[in-house]
Amino acid sequence: MASNTLEALTIIDDLHHKYAPMMQAAAPNSNFSTLVELQPVTNSMVSNSKKRGGNILGLERIVKDGPALMWLVSLTVDTEENQKVILPIAREFVDAINKAEKEAGHWIDWIYLNYAWQDEKPYSYYGNENIELLRTVSHKYDYNGVFQKLRQTGFKL
Numbered sequence: 375m376a377s378n379t380l381e382a383l384t385i386i387d388d389l390h391h392k393y394a395p396m397m398q399a400a401a402p403n404s405n406f407s408t409l410v411e412l413q414p415v416t417n418s419m420v421s422n423s424k425k426r427g428g429n430i431l432g433l434e435r436i437v438k439d440g441p442a443l444m445w446l447v448s449l450t451v452d453t454e455e456n457q458k459v460i461l462p463i464a465r466e467f468v469d470a471i472n473k474a475e476k477e478a479g480h481w482i483d484w485i486y487l488n489y490a491w492q493d494e495k496p497y498s499y500y501g502n503e504n505i506e507l508l509r510t511v512s513h514k515y516d517y518n519g520v521f522q523k524l525r526q527t528g529f530k531l
Contacts, residue, residue: 375482378414378441382480386410386445386471393467397460404456408464409448416441430508432501436484445471446489465491487529496529505531 376382390410397406417437423429436442449464451457468491475481483499490496497505509531512522522530 375415375436375484375486376443376445376475376480377439377482378416378443379480381478382443382475383412385474385478385480386412389467389470389474393463393470397463400463401451401456401459404460405452406456406460407450409446409450411446411448413444413446414441415444430500430504431486432484432499432504435501436482442482442484444486444489446486447471490529497531 376385387410390408394408397408398404415433415437417440420429420433420437423433447464447468449457449460451460472481485494485496485499487496497508500508512519512531516522
């Protein structure tokens with residue numbers, strides 16, 4: 375996540391223009407596409423959610439200094455072989471965005487669950503109070519833990 379500024383957006387765009395050709399060069403016969411999704415998080419969104427009972431994501435601290443920008447890099451690749459070649463470059467692209475946003479002072483330490491990579495821990499960013507609320511609700515409505523145990527993938531509380 376980054377601050378919602380033209381400079382932060384330009385960093386992402388410039389890096390996309392750098393890394394997309396690298397992916398193409400690594401698998402020249404591949405049919406792949408990249409998508410950079412940008413999603414603002416504004417103070418009014420957070421304050422309106424608070425009026426309606428709050429949000430479980432801990433967004434109050436995210437917008438305390440102004441609007442924020444969630445971003446997601448998506449990659450579709452035609453074959454598993456090409457994915458094995460291109461995916462590490464796409465991951466490098468994501469890491470380069472994080473590094474450049476940090477260096478420019480735009481990076482915000484927060485990860486949206488739906489945009490998290492398998493080795494990230496998105497719940498850890500939502501705050502202890504929100505995690506406890508999630509656990510309480512889970513125990514109340516799923517006291518046998520079916521939704522925590524049945525599915526083998528995904529993020530668990």
